[in-house]
Amino acid sequence: xxxxxxxxxxxxxxxxxxxxxxxxxxxxxxxxxxxxxxxxxxxxxxxxxxxxxxxxxxxxxxxxxxxxxxxxxxxxxxxxxxxxxxxxx
Numbered sequence: 001x002x003x004x005x006x007x008x009x010x011x012x013x014x015x016x017x018x019x020x021x022x023x024x025x026x027x028x029x030x031x032x033x034x035x036x037x038x039x040x041x042x043x044x045x046x047x048x049x050x051x052x053x054x055x056x057x058x059x060x061x062x063x064x065x066x067x068x069x070x071x072x073x074x075x076x077x078x079x080x081x082x083x084x085x086x087x088x089x
Contacts, residue, residue, distance in 0.1 A: 003043065004043075004073075004076050004077070005043035005044075005045075005046050006042065006043030007043070007072075007076050007081050008043070008047070008069075008072075008073055008076065009040055009041040009042055009043040010041070010043070011069060011072055011083065012040065012041055012055060012056075012069070013041040015056075015059065015061060015065060015069070016041075016059045019059050019060065019061075021058070021059045021060075023037040023038055023041070025058070026055060026058045026059060029054075029057075029058035030051070030054050030055065030058055037055075040055070052069075056069065068083070071083070
């Protein structure tokens with residue numbers, strides 16, 4: 001079973017890749033190191049809410065996608081790691 005950071009990171013990576021956006025592009029937009037973006041996406045480092053908002057803005061996430069990520073995160077706090085981005089692909 002995934003932990004929270006790994007789960008959220010996987011969802012963010014899937015969303016980023018579905019938009020054909022590179023980690024390097026996100027890193028440049030956030031003025032961060034690409035390695036940090038990778039650490040977020042593999043769950044090695046936890047994002048704060050400001051980083052999450054900036055990340056989603058950098059990949060041009062729609063309002064619906066942002067809501068889905070937030071809903072998935074809320075569900076994950078209750079142990080539900082079942083969300084998938086099937087409809088966004």
